[in-house]
Amino acid sequence: MPPVNRQNDGGQGLTVLGLETSCDETAASVVRLGPDGATVLSSVIYSQIDEHAAYGGVVPEIAARSHVEMIDTVTRQAMEQSGLDWSELSGVAATAGPGLVGGVMVGLSYGKAVALARDLPLVAINHLEGHAVSARLGAETAYPFLLLLVSGGHCQLLEVRGIGDMSRLGTTIDDAAGEAFDKIAKAMGLGYPGGPALEKLAASGDGSRYDLPRALLGRKDCDFSFSGLKTAASRLAQTCETDQDRADLADAVQKAIARQLMERTERAMKAYLESHPELVAYDAEAGTSKSGQRLFVVAGGVAANKTVRATLQKLATKYGFGFFAPPMAYCTDNAAMIALAGAERLEKGWVSDLDAVARPRWPLDEARATGDPVHKKQGRKGAKA
Structure with a gap:
């Protein structure tokens, strides 16, 4: 993968394009992580609510097809709203799981294409980790x-x-x-x-x-x-x-x-x-x-x-x-949280290879999930969490 570009935004911090397609929202966002915390430069979300309403819930096949149709449009809108050129990005972050794997594959594949075409580092993000850092979009919430x-x-x-x-x-x-x-x-x-x-x-x-x-x-x-x-x-x-x-x-x-x-x-x-x-x-x-x-x-x-x-x-x-x-706009699925998680990982030099896979299940604490699984092995994979 290419090295992290720390110079393309005037030393103001890392600027990351985030992509989120794990369920029924196609989302893209540009977030800058600087000395004073995170700044959301753009956040675009296309909701599929109307497409699934007749079924009373999310239909995975419909969701995946909608992501394919909307991912390019939503991403271009996010870049336009940010006021930045592609050359000003430090990296691209995309949800790699957990979620509906058909949808996850769409966003992750698009992120790989952007990373390859623009010579940017790719960061494959756990959707749950995005939620974990989402409160840091509204205020500088310190660890731990x-x-x-x-x-x-x-x-x-x-x-x-x-x-x-x-x-x-x-x-x-x-x-x-x-x-x-x-x-x-x-x-x-x-x-x-x-x-x-x-x-x-x-x-x-x-x-x-x-x-x-x-x-x-x-x-x-x-x-x-x-x-x-x-x-x-x-x-x-x-x-x-x-x-x-x-x-x-x-x-x-x-x-x-x-x-x-x-x-x-x-x-x-x-x-x-x-x-x-x-x-x-x-x-x-x-x-x-x-x-x-x-x-x-x-x-x-x-x-x-x-x-x-x-x-x-x-x-x-x-x-x-x-x-x-998080602010109400970042409670539900969004790409700003994915971009922020990507920026925090880029700060540490953590990047992903272009062969990163989409994962329907991906626990945040893999050691605990493996050593003390909620669902014991009985021929089933158990909950995606």
Whole structure:
């Protein structure tokens, strides 16, 4: 691979084109990482919501074909919005997994083509690592921090010491929180995407009417489970006769998911502090994050849910953690987070070969995933996380 070009932006930092195609958004972004943190120079996202709405969820084949049709247009728009020439880029970063492998292959192949044609280094990025650093797009969030990554396909608690240096504390043993939101919303007839629709409906509901199950109460680890909640709520949805019934159930579901996220996160916070007694309480008055302070980050699409955010922010304050989350525009899948992860890797001189492969499954903590898999080998590959 060509060497990292550190001179082509006047010494202001590394400027990276990011590409994201892991699910149903075709996204491209240009991000500059300088001495004062990250600056998003452009961010373009083409959403396939209308193409999948009729099916109530993402159809992998349709998603892959749409990525093929849109990737060039979206990338050119991102470059135009950035005001930069191709020669001013330091590198190109592309999601290489995990995700729908057909879509991942589109973005990664396009990234390889850009890298080869423009003589730029390529950085193959773990989509989850992109989410892990996404809070750093809104503010200079210092390492290390405790991370709750919660989205449609993933639900994990991680200790993040830096780029490429993360340890899993807990993960879902079945469904992710975002999947539970979407599937329950579908059972309630709310359409796709279901999560935002359920949140809107819950605003006028009283969840105390419904008693939903609480998962894994006998376990003292930090793992999650949402399959029982999903099944129970889907069955209750069949009994709803009025709009108020549906609003009350939506509120109950939202609060149940927020409660489980809070309970497991509280366990993780206690374990994190036990293993890091040197961390001091976050200084909210100073308003800046510093290494050595207690910092908590929540990222992923579910981080956009206001009830979830408020619940976790209250918990962070209780244990002296500073609460950080990406700006709303960078909670769901986007390419700015991929570009930032790529820039941070380029800073360390970490680049990928042009034979980098697309991976449908790619755990952030591969050592833990291999040594202590959530799904034991029984003829199945298990969850992509």
